[in-house]
Amino acid sequence: MSASPVAVMTRGASAGRTGRARRRLTRVPAVIWLFLLIPLAVELAWVFWPAVNSFWLSLTRWNGVGAPEFIGVRNYADLVSDPIFTEALLNNVVWVIGFGGASVVLGLALAVALNRPRPGVGLYRSAIYLPMVFSLAVTGLFWRVLYQPEGAVNAFLGSVGLASLERQWLADPRTALYAVLVAAVWLQVGYIMVLYLAGLKGVDPTLEEAAAVDGASRWQRFWRVVMPQLKGVNGVVFAVTVIDSLRTFDIVWAMTRGGPYNSTQLLSTFMYQTSFTVLDLGYGSAIAVVIFLLAIGFIITYLVRASRNED
Amino acid sequence: MAATATVLARPVPVRRRRPRRWAFHAVMAPLSVLWVLPMVFVVLTAVRSFADITGNGLGALPHSFSWDGFVTVFTGGLVGQALVNSAIVTVCTVILSLLLSSWAAFALSRHRIPFRRAVLLVMLAGNLLPPQILLIPVSRIAEGLGIYDTLGALVIVQVGFGLGFYTFVLHGFMRSIPSEIFEAARVDGAGEIRTYATIVLPLCRPSLAALGALATTWVWNDLIWALTVLRTETKFPITAALLNIQGGYVSQWNVVASGAIVAALPTAIVFFAFQRHFVSGLTLGAGK
Numbered sequence: 219m220s221a222s223p224v225a226v227m228t229r230g231a232s233a234g235r236t237g238r239a240r241r242r243l244t245r246v247p248a249v250i251w252l253f254l255l256i257p258l259a260v261e262l263a264w265v266f267w268p269a270v271n272s273f274w275l276s277l278t279r280w281n282g283v284g285a286p287e288f289i290g291v292r293n294y295a296d297l298v299s300d301p302i303f304t305e306a307l308l309n310n311v312v313w314v315i316g317f318g319g320a321s322v323v324l325g326l327a328l329a330v331a332l333n334r335p336r337p338g339v340g341l342y343r344s345a346i347y348l349p350m351v352f353s354l355a356v357t358g359l360f361w362r363v364l365y366q367p368e369g370a371v372n373a374f375l376g377s378v379g380l381a382s383l384e385r386q387w388l389a390d391p392r393t394a395l396y397a398v399l400v401a402a403v404w405l406q407v408g409y410i411m412v413l414y415l416a417g418l419k420g421v422d423p424t425l426e427e428a429a430a431v432d433g434a435s436r437w438q439r440f441w442r443v444v445m446p447q448l449k450g451v452n453g454v455v456f457a458v459t460v461i462d463s464l465r466t467f468d469i470v471w472a473m474t475r476g477g478p479y480n481s482t483q484l485l486s487t488f489m490y491q492t493s494f495t496v497l498d499l500g501y502g503s504a505i506a507v508v509i510f511l512l513a514i515g516f517i518i519t520y521l522v523r524a525s526r527n528e529d
Numbered sequence: 530m531a532a533t534a535t536v537l538a539r540p541v542p543v544r545r546r547r548p549r550r551w552a553f554h555a556v557m558a559p560l561s562v563l564w565v566l567p568m569v570f571v572v573l574t575a576v577r578s579f580a581d582i583t584g585n586g587l588g589a590l591p592h593s594f595s596w597d598g599f600v601t602v603f604t605g606g607l608v609g610q611a612l613v614n615s616a617i618v619t620v621c622t623v624i625l626s627l628l629l630s631s632w633a634a635f636a637l638s639r640h641r642i643p644f645r646r647a648v649l650l651v652m653l654a655g656n657l658l659p660p661q662i663l664l665i666p667v668s669r670i671a672e673g674l675g676i677y678d679t680l681g682a683l684v685i686v687q688v689g690f691g692l693g694f695y696t697f698v699l700h701g702f703m704r705s706i707p708s709e710i711f712e713a714a715r716v717d718g719a720g721e722i723r724t725y726a727t728i729v730l731p732l733c734r735p736s737l738a739a740l741g742a743l744a745t746t747w748v749w750n751d752l753i754w755a756l757t758v759l760r761t762e763t764k765f766p767i768t769a770a771l772l773n774i775q776g777g778y779v780s781q782w783n784v785v786a787s788g789a790i791v792a793a794l795p796t797a798i799v800f801f802a803f804q805r806h807f808v809s810g811l812t813l814g815a816g817k
Contacts, residue, residue: 246640249721254636257629257692258652264689265655268666275665331557338554345561347808348568351800352793353750355768359775359789360571363782366587370570373588404567409811416812465659468752472772489661494756499665506661517657521650524697 269510275503282497293504303505305480306488309395313466313484316396318459320403325410325455330440332411333418343411350408358472361401362388388474391481398473398482402466410455417451418444450523457520464513485509575599575786587782598787602774608791610763611770614680615749615795618766621684622691622748627737629688630695635725637696638703639711649700656693663690664757671758682758683766687748695740702736703729739810742803746796767792 276293278286297303328346332339349357364370365387372384387397421444429439445452467486470476476483476491485505493502573591574582581593602608633652637645667686671677676685706729714724730737752768759765762773771792778784800807 246636246642247721250636250640250642253632253721253725254642254648257633257696258648260629260685260689261652261655261692264667264670264686265658265663265693268663268670269658271666271669272662331553336550336553338557342557342561344804345564347804348565348797348800350811351746351796351807353752353768353796355750355752355771356789356793359771359785360567362775363571363574363587363786363789364567366782368587370567370588373586404564412808412811461657461659465661467661468768471752472775486659486661490664490753490756493665503665506659506664509659510662513657513659517654520657521654524653525646525650527701 272503272506272510275500276507278500278503280499282499286500289500293501296501297504297508302480302483302488306483306485309481309483310464310485312395313399314460314463316399317402317406317463317466318456320399321406321410322455322459324403324407326414328407329411329414329418330444333415346411347408349405352405354402354405354468355472357401357405358398358469361397361404362473365397389478391479394474394478395482398470401473402469405469406462410459413451413455413458414448417448421447453519453523457516457523460516461513461520464509485512571786571789574782575790577783579781579783582782583780595783598781598783599791601778601781601784602787602791608767608770608774608788611765611767612791612795614764615766615768618680618683618687619745619748621680622687623741623744625684625688626691626695626744627741630692631699631730631733631737632725633692633696634699634703635729638700639729649697652693653697654693655689656691656697660690660753664753667754668757677758678760678764679758680764683754686754686758687751690754691744691747695744698740699733699736702733706732735806738803739806742799742806743810745799746807749796 275286277288277290279289279293280286332343332346352360366372367386367389371387375381375383385393387393425447426439426443429443434442465486466484467490470482470484470487471490474482476487486509489502489505489509492498492505496502574587575598576594576596577591578593578595578597581591581595585592636642637649642648668677671682671686674682676682710728710732711724714728719727749766750768751766752772755766755769759769762770765773771788774788775785
C-alpha cells in the first residue's frame with residue numbers, strides 16, 4: 219500500500235483538520251481519472267470486448283456475411299470428432315513438451331555456464347541472444363532456406379558422413395514438426411537464458427560455498443542448493459513457455475502453414491485457417507476458445523506470481 | 530559483483546583451474562558458432578548469384594558474389610513500401626503505448642484508485658491472452674469502425690494488446706520512487722500533470738528505454754495482427770511482405786534470403802545499440 223497517506227495520518231494526528239486534509243489527499247483528481255480511463259478504454263475496446271465476443275461467436279454458425287446463427291454447442295461437438303483438430307491438439311502437446319523442454323534445459327544450462335564473469339562470456343552470451351531479435355517470420359524463412367533438400371542442413375550432414383540422415387525436412391510429414399521446433403528453440407533459448415541469468419543473480423552464493431565446504435559435489439550443489447532458490451523463476455518460465463507454445467503461429471505459418479498433411483498443424487494455425495481461409499468463423503471461434511481455456515490456468519499462475527512481486 | 534567475490538573467495542587450486550577453463554571454451558565456442566552459423570549461411574546465400582545457386586546447389590559454399598538478391602528485393606518494389614509501413618506502425622505504436630501506459634501506471638501507482646491492484650492485474654491479463662481469441666472480433670470491429678485495412682487499425686490494436694504489460698512494468702517502477710519526492714512536489718505547488726511530466730517521466734527514463742527497445746522489436750516483428758487487419762499488399766509491413774516474396778520467388782533463394790536480412794536488419798541494429806536495455810527489458814515482467 220502507498221506510504222504517503224500513512225505518513226500524513228501520523229503527522230497530522232493531533233490537528234483538527236486531519237479529516238479534511240486526508241480527504242483532500244485521498245480524493246483522486248479528475249485528470250488522474252482521465253489518465254487511467256483513457257488507456258483502460260483502449261484495452262477494453264480492443265482486447266476484452268473482442269475476447270467476450272469470441273465466446274458468443276463460438277456458439278454460432280457464421281461465414282462473415284449477415285447475422286451469426288445461434289447453434290448452441292454444436293461447434294464444440296464437431297471439434298471432438300474432427301480428426302484435424304485432434305491432430306492439431308496432439309501436435310500442440312508435442313510442441314509444449316519439445317519446445318518447452320528443449321528451450322528450458324538449454325537455456326538453464328547456458329545460464330549456469332555463462333553466469334560467472336570470465337573471458338569470452340560476453341561474446342558467447344551475445345551469440346545466444348542474437349536470434350531473439352529476429353521475428354518468428356524471419357526465423358522461419360532463415361530455416362526454410364537451411365532445410366531445403368539441397369540446403370545447408372543436408373550438406374552439413376553429408377560432409378560429416380551422415381548422408382543417410384539427409385531428407386526433405388519440411389516436406390516429410392514425419393520430420394516437419396520437429397524441423398520447425400528446432401527453429402523455434404533456436405530463437406527461444408536466448409530468452410529463457412536471460413530469465414535464468416536474472417534469477418541466478420538472486421541466488422545467495424554463501425549457501426553454495428557452505429555446501430561446497432560440507433563436501434557436496436557440483437551436481438548436488440546445483441540441484442539441492444541453487445535450484446530451490448530458482449523456484450520463482452521456474453514458475454515464470456513454466457507459465458511463459460506454455461502460454462507461448464499455445465500462441466505459436468508465426469513461425470509455423472512462415473515455414474509450413476500447417477502442412478504437409480496437417481503434420482505441423484497447431485491449434486493456432488488451424489484456428490487461423492478455419493477462420494480466414496475457410497471463413498467458418500463460428501468454428502474458428504470455438505477453436506480460439508479452446509486455446510483460451512488451455513491457457514487460462516497458466517495465465518493465472520503468472521498473474522499470481524506477478525501480484526506477489528508487486529508490493 | 531557478488532559472483533566475482535565468490536570466485537576469489539573460493540579456494541580453487543590453481544592446478545585445476547586451467548583445464549576447467551579450457552573445457553568451458555571447448556564446449557561454448559563450438560556451440561556459439563553453431564548458434565551463429567544459420568545466420569552466416571543465410572548471409573552467404575543472399576550474396577550469391579542465382580546461377581551459382583542453381584549450378585552448385587543451395588548448400589554449397591559460395592562460388593560467386595553478387596548483390597542481385599538485394600537489387601531484386603528493392604527494385605522489384607517488394608520491400609520499399611513495406612519498410613516504410615513497418616517504420617510508421619512501429620514508431621506510432623511504441624510512442625502511443627508508452628504514453629498511455631505511463632498515464633495508467635502513474636494513476637495506479639501514486640493515487641488511491643479503488644481496486645487498484647485488481648485493475649492492474651486485469652490489464653496485465655489482457656496482454657497474456659492468446660491473440661487467437663481476439664482475431665475474428667478485432668477484424669470485425671475494425672471493419673465496423675471503417676478502419677479495416679489501414680495502418681491506423683494495426684497501430685491501435687497493438688497498442689491495446691501491449692498496454693497491460695507496459696503499464697504493469699512502469700507501475701512497478703513508479704512505486705519504487707520515494708514518496709518524499711512527490712510530497713516535495715506537492716509542497717512546491719506542482720499539479721498532477723506537472724508532477725507527471727517533470728518528475729515521473731524523467732525518473733522513469735531507464736524503464737522507458739528498456740520497454741521502448743523491447744516494444745520496438747515486438748511491434749516490428751509482428752505478423753499475426755498484420756494478417757488480421759490488413760488486406761491490401763501495399764499496406765503490409767515487412768514481415769507480411771516477406772511471406773509474399775517467399776511465395777513469388779519460389780526457388781530464387783538469394784532473393785528470399787536478401788529479403789529476410791532486410792527485414793531483420795532494423796531490429797538487429799536496435800539490439801546492438803540497446804543490448805543492455807533490451808536484455809534488462811526482457812526480465813522486467815518476470816519478477817525481480
